[in-house]
Amino acid sequence: MKNALTHGIKIKDKIGYALGDMGGLLTFSLIGAFQNKFYTDVLNIDPAKIVVLILVARIWDAINDPLWGAFIDSRKPTKQGKFRPYIFWFSIPLAVSAVLMFTVIPNLSQAxxxxxAYITYILYGMMYTAVNIPYGSLASVITDDEKERSSLSMWRSIGAGVGGLPGTILLPMIVYTTTGTDASGAVIKTLDGNKFTACVAVLAVLSVLIFFCHYKMTKERVAPLQKEKGDYSVFKSIRDLAHNRSFVFLCLVSMMLIAFQFYYQSTFTYLFTDYFHKPGLYAMVTVCTYLPMAIFIPVMNKLIDKFGKKELCxxxxxxxxxxSLILFVIKTDNPYVFLAFTFLSGLGQTFLVLEVWALVMDVIDMHEVRTHRREEGTGYAVVSxxxxxxxxxxxxxLNALLALIDYDAYASKAGxxxxEQVMNRLYDISTLVPAIVLGICALLLIFGYDLSKSKLKVMRKELSEVRANEKTVEQ
Structure with a gap:
């Protein structure tokens, strides 16, 4: 028996769904904006050792993420739903692990x-996975309507943007301390570890409250498929996903998008602190990146109807x-010119940033068409x-390039x-690398990802036929 209502979401659903990413990004955005600088400038960890730390964490994620997605897919839903309870209960340990990750314990050795750092970074990653995989999967059971899902994707992006504001706009104005001046008289500021930890604690508490509101304001409408005992196999699911071209290329696009976002956030922290000597202006990077959303959100669905998601992105x-390539070529020393081009780059990024989660739902729907199995948890775990x-x-x-250009964290910390050579190289890696990564994203979308506007129309018709025969759990 099917759920009586599988679409028809209201503004409450959209705001509630947005709050989920807002709560997560309150702390997750700090990784891109501050973690590398916190490790190098506050904890004095060598960049090469940070590289090893990140690689070890990802090896563990390769095991942890798919298993968690498979675990969720294999469980029977509760009265509260299939995904929402995980988001609610794991939001608390997520907040605690965020504070631990940015805590400074006095008088410890570098070792x-x-x-x-190993313990707290990996712990935070596990808790974020525990919350984010069910959260990402949730949109597919809130509604089965394509336009409503596109709307949820946009609202998720809005929630992410708002959630990232404290860490990228407010904190740069608070957590730096003046340590000296350079030869020209420009003020040199460094990251204050104690101030930063206190700010993270405030954001962590706020994130739990926001997740609670998210839980209360969302509803799972699309009923899960009834599974026989032993019917689910994580290896079979991943193998089928690996043969889904649209899914594989979207994973690559998502990988390059997050690589770009984390890279420029981290690099621009160094750039505005050490090159422009205006760390407070870093807050404007977020404004310039997300302001274009306000321009396109009112007309996004009309643009999608006319051109298609793949084509726009x-x-x-x-x-x-x-x-970004123009920024590299002109090599400006004016931070306001740099921010103007950052705004133009944000205009281009907006389409993919707003629609990436709608694309994820599309490729998971394609998996259902091909296999007649709806496995949101596993699919989203692989994307994650x-x-x-x-x-x-x-x-x-970033850390390899910092080492290559001979960046000296101790010099900045000492005031x-x-x-000049190091600062010029810092500018180069802050502009040329983003241009390359964004270019790769464009090529993957244009020539690899194949769910064009016309193919999506055909897929939707096939999906309706598949779901007409689904055996669902009575809610």
Whole structure:
């Protein structure tokens, strides 16, 4: 028996769903914006050792993420739903692990700081997985309507943007301490570990409250398929997903998108602190990146109807890549010119940032068409792992490049300016690498991902026929 209502969501559903990513991004955004600088400048961990830490964490994620998604898919739903209870209960340990990850324990040796970083970073990653995989899967059971899902994707992006604001706008104004001046008289500021920990604690408590509101405001409408005992196999599901071209290429796109986002967030922290000597202006990077959303959200569904999701996202990423390449070529020392081009890049990124989760739901629906199995947890777990690989690419790449350009964290901490050669190289890696990654995203979308506007229309018809014969659990 099917659920009587599988669509028809209201504004309450949209706001409630947005709150889920808002709660997660309150702390998750700090990884991209501050973690690398916290490790190098506060804990004095060598960049090469940070690379190893990130790689070890991703090896564990390769095991943990698919198993968690498979576990969720194999469980029978409760009265509260299939996904919502996990989000609610794991939000508390997620908040605690976030505070631990950015805690400074006085007078530890570098080896002990590194060990503490291993424990807390991996713990936070596990708790984030525990919350984020069911959260990402939730949209597919809130509604089965394509336009409503697109709307949920946009609201999720809004929630993520709002959740990232405290960490990227407020904290840069609070957590830096003046340590000296350079030869030109410009003020040199460094990250204050104690201030930063206190701010993270406040954001962590707030995240739990927001997750509670998310839980109360969302509803699972699309009933899960009834599974016979022993009917589910994680290996079979992953194998089938690996043969789904649209799914594979979207995983690659998601990986490169998160790699770009984490890389530029981390690199721009160094750039505005050490190159422009204006760490407070870093807050404007977030504004310039997310402000374009306000321009396109009112007309996004009309643009999708006319051009298609794949087509808009591919064009947008190509445009964003071009603006980053222009920044590399002009090599400006004016932070406001830099921010203007960041805004133009944000215009191009907006299509994919707003619609990436709708694309994820599309490829999981394609999996259902091909296999007649709805396995949101496993599908989203694989996407989540691909995104963590992107996070790894950003972390490993950034630290390798910092070592290559001879970045000296001790000089900045001691109030000494970096050499002109190092600062010029810092500018180069902050503009050329994003241009390359954005360009790869565009190529993957245009020539690899194959769910075009016309193919999606056919897939939707096939999906309706499949679901007409589904045997569902009576709610």
């Amino acid at each position: 002990k700081y590194l060990l503490f 591919g064009f947008g990423m190509a445009f964003a890549a071009l603006t 792992f691909a995104r963590k690989l992107g996070q790894t690419l950003a972390g490993v790449g 000494h300016a970096l050499s």
